[in-house]
Structure formats: structure tokens, C-alpha cells
Amino acid sequence: MWVAAPLATLIGGSLAAVTAVAASRASRWLDDQAGLRRQLPDHLAVQDRSSRLPRVRDIRNPVLLGVHPVETPSADPQGVATDDLTLYMPRDVDDELHSAVRRESLIVVVGESTAGKSRAAFEAVRLEAPDHLLAVPSGRESLATVTNRLSETRRSVLWLDDLERFLGPNGLTASMVNSLTKRTGYNNVIMATMRTSEWERFTSRAEPIGEDQGRAAWRASRDVLRAAHIITLRRLWSPTELASAATFAERDPRIARALRQAGKFGVAETLAAGPELLRDWHNAWAPGSHPRGAALVAAAVDCRRAGVDGLVPRDLLLELHNHYLLAAGGHALRPEPVEEAWAWALRPVHGASSLLIPAGQSEENHGYLPFDYLIDQPHHRPIPPETWNMLIARADPSYTRRVASEAYWRVRTAFHAAVDSGATDDVFSRAHAMADHGDYPRAIELLTESLQAADDHDGSLHQHRAERHQIAFYQLLSGRLDEAEAAFKELLEEGARTLPPNDEYLQVVRHNLASCTKRRGDLPGALAQFRRILADREQQLGPDAMNTLATRGAIAHIIAEMGDPGEALRQTREILAAEERALGPDHTNTLATRHSLAQYLARSGNPSGGIKVLEALLPDLIRALGADHPDVLDTRSDLARYHRQNGDRSQAALRFQEVLADLRRIHGAKDRRVVLARQDLEDLLAQPE
Known part of the structure; x- marks a missing residue:
């Protein structure tokens, strides 16, 4: 091709300029990559002798990856032991795990502590991806640096043992997963493990209590898990697994000992010395x-x-x-x-x-870190208030939000301390604190102001929806049924268009709509709605999930209102047993169910039984909520009523007078709650001896 000399000069100059820009960009990219490589060793929990990423085949001791070590044999003449481990015994999920390593982007092995999750995951990666680079971040704060480095490698495994440690603020997100695993021609895999109790935090309830950043992080974590290939590994071994393990027992006495306890403990559980360590503790x-x-x-x-x-x-x-x-x-x-x-x-x-x-x-x-086997044990004592208060007082940003959210369900006073101190200072937490003391108008006002401000600045869809839902919920609790019901219907229509049909948020809205129906006095209609919700929740969340049990409690309450307190009592005893097992005796839902149990005993003609339940409940309720909490005062008022029902007029009068004095002190003499309490006392005193 021939061009005139001036034009050729122009084209040549343009090419030189473009080449210079490209060279500058390439230089910056190379500098960035060099910087990442220099920083990388500080962010890796496992590295080779040159402080670089090892390959999977280089890992000789999987204990470095979170696999629980087992008892060291006194002698190993046949070379049975591999460092701190036994030879691998096949599990029923192995074929699925191996296939997932070949085909999936993000794999999460879910199971109880010492079920053998990490070992099974490692063996699958070792056999299916031996030449891949292996990256083990040292913590959540290292994740971004490590994934940025891996995004430029063609074959890698990102290893996230105890995945919950890498979720949350600044943690793993769906976009991070996609940027690492979805590039054409690249084969990068994320292998993770997660204890069942942590998995259920994202699947068995709606968004947690807390500030918008924490709720956004929770949603991001939930989205990651929704996109993952989930493989469940049972702690107790199946007959097939036990038969396979038996073929190793002759060569390894540790396996033989574990098999002798296989009826009570999982084989991996015994090999990791879980039961023995628990006894030692x-x-x-x-x-x-x-x-x-x-x-x-x-x-x-x-x-x-x-x-x-x-x-x-x-x-x-x-x-x-x-x-x-x-x-x-x-x-x-x-x-x-x-x-x-x-x-x-x-x-x-x-x-x-x-x-x-x-x-x-x-x-x-x-x-x-505590040995995670200890965390998963049932029948833990309630966490002392001193622990909650000290964790809140430290105001460590790495955990304060989650601690405050958990404290809401266990020690409400610690949650209020987090809000009052500013350790958690978002609109949702402040609204929850107001509503928890019965001040629904202020909570609604606060959320409405936040919603209007967000509209002016085009806030996020999640934030808008969460604020509108919370406003409607407080309207429901304060008796503004028309407004609440209209808002919930609108939210349900929007959610049905934008969310998966099995999203728990939709069930939360339906539950609140059923509560509106109940408050309007349509008990049969509400009962039918709650029963439909219960069927869905039992299938999607499981029978012992917090929200499933809450729906069962709502059904029991309607049955009592419809005139069958005996049946409500029977169901509530079952609910209480499930909540004590699944949520713990200190969970505020469990405490509320104990109060319901007392109510149904009294309605069934057994006020002395109700008194016994409430007298045992009251100290636990005060520890969890504080002496001046509305639920504590309501419990004390019910205790006075049951004494009156039981014929103890003097004890009833004394307890009504004590509650009335505390209500005056907290709210002032003209408050509606004080007027109602005074009326209760006057009704009692007006009764003949």
C-alpha cells in the first residue's frame, strides 16, 4: 500500500503514540503484578520454601489446610501413617466431590465438626487437580490480595477451610468468585468447607438484625452460597463407609479403635480425638x-x-x-x-x-481458635453477660457487628449497649433498639426519614425494601393494620417478581400478612395461611429452623384463641423442646415460648402450673432482656394474674402494686401502660374477699 509522505508521517506518529500508551499500560500492569507477588507471602497461610504458591501435589501434610490431625502411632512399621493422618478411607460423597472439582467453580462441603469435610475435600483436589497452584489465605483481610493474584493464573485452587471466616464485610462475594473462575481458558476452582451450624445461619432465617453494611455483607455471603455446589457429609458413617474402613483396620489399630465406637461417634470424629478432648475439658x-x-x-x-x-x-x-x-x-x-x-x-x-x-x-x-468440635456440642450453658459486654466494649470492627446481631437474640442488654455506645450505629439497629422498648412511633419515624433520604440519593433496592418492610412490621405491632397490610402486599408482589420462589424473605412477608389477618380477628383465615407457610418452611428450611418454629408457635397461639388451649399446650411443649435443642435455652424465642407455655397452662385451668413456669422464667428473662424490659413487666403482670386466678388475692395485689410502681418510674403516671396496670389493680381490689 502506498501513501503520501505527509500522511505516512501522521500515521507513523499515531502508531508511535498508541504504542507508547500500550507500553505504559503494560508496564503498570507488570508493576502491579510484581507488587502483588511481593505482598503475597504476607497473606498466605501455606507457601513453599521460596515463599510462593505451592502446587496441590506439594502438600504432604493436609493438617496445614485444616484437616484434623489424628493420634500419632507409637510405631509404624508398615508405613501406614501419612504424617499426622491415617490412610484415606473412601466416603460416599467421593464421586460427587471428584466430579465437582472437574466441573464446578465453587464447591462447599457442609457437615458437623470432625465429619471429615476437609480430608474428603483435599483428597478430591489432590487426585483431580494435582498440578494446580494452591492458595490458602491467612484470613478474610487477605482474600482480595490472594484472589487478585490467582485471577492471573490459569490453574489454581483457592482453599477456604471454615468458609464462614472468609464471609462477611470485605469477604468473598459472587463477583469475586466469577472473576476468578469464569474466565475462558482458565481452570480455577474454589474448594471450601463449612460447619452445618454456620451454613444454617444463611439458610434458616431472613436477614439478621444489624446495620446496613452488615446486612449487605450477609446478603453477599448468602448469594455466594446460593451459587455454590453444596455437598453434605454426615458425621456418622454409613454402612458402606464402615465396611470400607474395616479393610484398613487390620493395618492401623487407630482405625480399629474408631470402628469399635462407630455406633456413637463418627470414625473421623474419634480419630481426631474429639470425644477424648471433650472429656478432658x-x-x-x-x-x-x-x-x-x-x-x-x-x-x-x-x-x-x-x-x-x-x-x-x-x-x-x-x-x-x-x-x-x-x-x-x-x-x-x-x-x-x-x-x-x-x-x-x-x-x-x-x-x-x-x-x-x-x-x-x-x-x-x-x-x-477453639477446637471446633467443642463449639458444635449440644447443651452449652448460656454465654455469660460479661462475655457479651466485653466483646461489645472492645468495639473490634472485625466482629462487633456480628456479635451485636447475635446478642439481640441472647442478651438484649448487650445489643442495646452496642447501639448506645455507637459500636453499631446504623438505622436498623437504632430502630430495633427503640422498638424493643415499645417505642414504635419513633422507630417508624427514624426508618421513614432514612427511606426518604435514600430516595433522594437513589439508595440500593435491598436497603429500600428492608426499610419499607421494617416500617410495615412496626406498624403491625402498633396496631396500624391497614398501612401494614398494604405495605406487606406490595412488598410481596415486588419480591415475587425479583426473587427466587423459595426465597425465605417471601415467607417472612407472608408470615407478617398472616399476622395481620389474625389481628383483624379472622382466626380461621390466619390459621390456613400459617399452615401453608409452615409446610413450605419445613421443606425449605427444615423442621428445627428458627423461622419454622416461629410459625409453629403462631399456629399454637391461634388454636388457643379458637378455644383449645389444651392442644395449644401440647404443641407448645413440642416447640419448646425443639427450640431448646436447636436454638438453645437462652435464645429469646425460647424464652418467649416458655411464657406462652405458662399462658396455656393458665387457660387450661392450671394457674399454679403457669405460676411455676413464670417464676422459673423470670430470672432468665431479666438476664436476657434487663429488668425494665416490656416483656419482663408483662411476665410479672401475668404472674400477678395467675396468682389471682389461683385464689391468692394478697399475693396478686402485691405483685400488681410492684409492677405499677415500676411502670410509673419508667414511663410516668399518664402513660397508657400505667393506666392499664392501675385498672388491673383496681379490678382486683374491687373483688370481694
């Missing part, structure tokens, strides 16, 4: 044993139960453990010195796991 409380060490472990376990999903600093455990030690007996237990307590808590049992696990790559982020 319980026995350590004995005087002269290791009570201080047991208190350190209890503090770490309760921190995790309260919502601290990262490392627990040493100084926090030292400060917290004193409360546990004192509550158990203090000096009468003859506690051991502090350093001896640490040594005991960190000592592996037969070379397997320890009660506390040290972690962290540097002095700045060094801390401890």
Missing part, C-alpha cells in the same frame, strides 16, 4: 486439675459462639477467663498458674488436636 474443672485451662477454653468457645469468627487474642482470653473461673468456684478450685494453663490447653492429645489451636502469621495477628 469437662474433667479439667475438678479442683486441683486444670480449671484455669478449662476457663481459657470456655472463653474461646464462647467467643466463637458469640460471633467472633476470627482469631481470639491472648489478652482477651486472659481477661475473659477470670469470669468463667470465678463462676465455677474461683480459688476453691485451686487453679493452676497461668502458663501451666496455657500449656495444658495447647497440648495435643496423642499427637492429635488440642483444645486451643494457635494461629496467625505474625505477632500482630497472633491468636487462638
Whole structure:
């Protein structure tokens, strides 16, 4: 092609300019990649000798990835043991796991602690992707750096053991997953594990209590899990798995011992010394044993139960453990010195796991994790208020939001402390705090102002919908049924257009619409609605999910209102047993169900039974909610009524007078609640002796 000289000069200059821009961009990209490589070692929990990403085949000891170590054999003449592990025994999910590694982008193995999740996941990756680079982030704060680096690799595995530690604010998102795994010609896989109780936090209830950033993070985490390929691994082994394990027992006495306990414990559970460590912890409380060490472990376990999903600093455990030690007996237990307590808590049992696990790559982020087997045990005692209050007072941004959200359901006073101190300072938390004290008008006003301000600034759809829903909910509770019902219907229509048909949010709205129907006096209509919701929730969430049990409670209440308190009582006893098992005895829903139990006893003609239930409930309710909470005052008023029903007029009058005095102190003499309480007392005094 021929061109005139001036034009050729122009074209040449343009090409030079374009080439220079491209070269500059390439140079910046190379600089960025070099910077990522320099930063990477600080963000990896596992690296090769050159501080680089290892390949999967280079991992000789999967304990580094979160696999629980097992008992170290005293002798291993046949070379059976692989470092801290037995040979791998096949599981029923292996074929699905292997197929998922080949075909899926994000795989999450869900199961109880010590079910064998991490080992099964590792074996699948080891066989299906041995040449892939393996990245194990040191924590949530390292995730962005690690995924940015992996996005430029063609074959990699991002390993996220205990996935909940990588969810939440600044955690894994759907867009992060897509950018890493959806590029044409790349084969990057995310392999994760998750305990069942953590999985259920995102599947068994609607959005959590708390601020908008925390709710947005929860939604982002839920979206990640919705897009994942979920594989469930049972703790107790199937007959097929046990038969396979038996072929290894002759060569490895550890497996033989585990099989002898397979009727009660999972094989992996016994190999990880879970039952033995649990016994050690319980026995350590004995005087002269290791009570201080047991208190350190209890503090770490309760921190995790309260919502601290990262490392627990040493100084926090030292400060917290004193409360546990004192509550158990203090000096009468003859506690051991502090350093001896640490040594005991960190000592592996037969070379397997320890009660506390040290972690962290540097002095700045060094801390401890409790052996997760301990967290999943049933029948934990309620977390002491001192623990909740100390975690809130620390105001650590890495966990305060989740702790405050959990505290709402366990120790409401700690939730209020978080709001009052500004540790959690969003519109939802402040509205919840107002409504919790019965001030629905102020809560509605606050949310309405936030909604209007968001409209002016084009806020997010999620934020708008959540605020509108919460306004409608408080309108329902304050008796503004027309407004509430209209809002819920509108929200349901919108949600049905934009959400999956099995989204729990839709059931939440339907539940609230059924509550509107009930408050209007249409008990048969409400009962039919709640029963439809219950069928859906039992199928989608499971029978023991919090929202499923709440629907069962609503049904029992309607049955009592329709004149059958005996049947309501029978159902409520079943609900209470399920809530104590699934939610815990300290959950505020469980406490509310105990109150309902007392009501149905009294309605069934057994006021003395109702009195007994309420007298046992009242201290627990005060601990959870505070002495001046409306639910506590309502419980005290019911206690007075049941004494009156039971014929004890003097005791009823005394209790009514005490409640009336406290209501005057809290609300003033002209408040509606004071007027009603005074009327109760006057009605009682007007009755003949």
C-alpha cells in the first residue's frame, strides 16, 4: 500500500503514540503484578520454601489446610501413617466431590465438626487437580490480595477451610468468585468447607438484625452460597463407609479403635480425638486439675459462639477467663498458674488436636481458635453477660457487628449497649433498639426519614425494601393494620417478581400478612395461611429452623384463641423442646415460648402450673432482656394474674402494686401502660374477699 509522505508521517506518529500508551499500560500492569507477588507471602497461610504458591501435589501434610490431625502411632512399621493422618478411607460423597472439582467453580462441603469435610475435600483436589497452584489465605483481610493474584493464573485452587471466616464485610462475594473462575481458558476452582451450624445461619432465617453494611455483607455471603455446589457429609458413617474402613483396620489399630465406637461417634470424629478432648475439658474443672485451662477454653468457645469468627487474642482470653473461673468456684478450685494453663490447653492429645489451636502469621495477628468440635456440642450453658459486654466494649470492627446481631437474640442488654455506645450505629439497629422498648412511633419515624433520604440519593433496592418492610412490621405491632397490610402486599408482589420462589424473605412477608389477618380477628383465615407457610418452611428450611418454629408457635397461639388451649399446650411443649435443642435455652424465642407455655397452662385451668413456669422464667428473662424490659413487666403482670386466678388475692395485689410502681418510674403516671396496670389493680381490689 502506498501513501503520501505527509500522511505516512501522521500515521507513523499515531502508531508511535498508541504504542507508547500500550507500553505504559503494560508496564503498570507488570508493576502491579510484581507488587502483588511481593505482598503475597504476607497473606498466605501455606507457601513453599521460596515463599510462593505451592502446587496441590506439594502438600504432604493436609493438617496445614485444616484437616484434623489424628493420634500419632507409637510405631509404624508398615508405613501406614501419612504424617499426622491415617490412610484415606473412601466416603460416599467421593464421586460427587471428584466430579465437582472437574466441573464446578465453587464447591462447599457442609457437615458437623470432625465429619471429615476437609480430608474428603483435599483428597478430591489432590487426585483431580494435582498440578494446580494452591492458595490458602491467612484470613478474610487477605482474600482480595490472594484472589487478585490467582485471577492471573490459569490453574489454581483457592482453599477456604471454615468458609464462614472468609464471609462477611470485605469477604468473598459472587463477583469475586466469577472473576476468578469464569474466565475462558482458565481452570480455577474454589474448594471450601463449612460447619452445618454456620451454613444454617444463611439458610434458616431472613436477614439478621444489624446495620446496613452488615446486612449487605450477609446478603453477599448468602448469594455466594446460593451459587455454590453444596455437598453434605454426615458425621456418622454409613454402612458402606464402615465396611470400607474395616479393610484398613487390620493395618492401623487407630482405625480399629474408631470402628469399635462407630455406633456413637463418627470414625473421623474419634480419630481426631474429639470425644477424648471433650472429656478432658469437662474433667479439667475438678479442683486441683486444670480449671484455669478449662476457663481459657470456655472463653474461646464462647467467643466463637458469640460471633467472633476470627482469631481470639491472648489478652482477651486472659481477661475473659477470670469470669468463667470465678463462676465455677474461683480459688476453691485451686487453679493452676497461668502458663501451666496455657500449656495444658495447647497440648495435643496423642499427637492429635488440642483444645486451643494457635494461629496467625505474625505477632500482630497472633491468636487462638477453639477446637471446633467443642463449639458444635449440644447443651452449652448460656454465654455469660460479661462475655457479651466485653466483646461489645472492645468495639473490634472485625466482629462487633456480628456479635451485636447475635446478642439481640441472647442478651438484649448487650445489643442495646452496642447501639448506645455507637459500636453499631446504623438505622436498623437504632430502630430495633427503640422498638424493643415499645417505642414504635419513633422507630417508624427514624426508618421513614432514612427511606426518604435514600430516595433522594437513589439508595440500593435491598436497603429500600428492608426499610419499607421494617416500617410495615412496626406498624403491625402498633396496631396500624391497614398501612401494614398494604405495605406487606406490595412488598410481596415486588419480591415475587425479583426473587427466587423459595426465597425465605417471601415467607417472612407472608408470615407478617398472616399476622395481620389474625389481628383483624379472622382466626380461621390466619390459621390456613400459617399452615401453608409452615409446610413450605419445613421443606425449605427444615423442621428445627428458627423461622419454622416461629410459625409453629403462631399456629399454637391461634388454636388457643379458637378455644383449645389444651392442644395449644401440647404443641407448645413440642416447640419448646425443639427450640431448646436447636436454638438453645437462652435464645429469646425460647424464652418467649416458655411464657406462652405458662399462658396455656393458665387457660387450661392450671394457674399454679403457669405460676411455676413464670417464676422459673423470670430470672432468665431479666438476664436476657434487663429488668425494665416490656416483656419482663408483662411476665410479672401475668404472674400477678395467675396468682389471682389461683385464689391468692394478697399475693396478686402485691405483685400488681410492684409492677405499677415500676411502670410509673419508667414511663410516668399518664402513660397508657400505667393506666392499664392501675385498672388491673383496681379490678382486683374491687373483688370481694
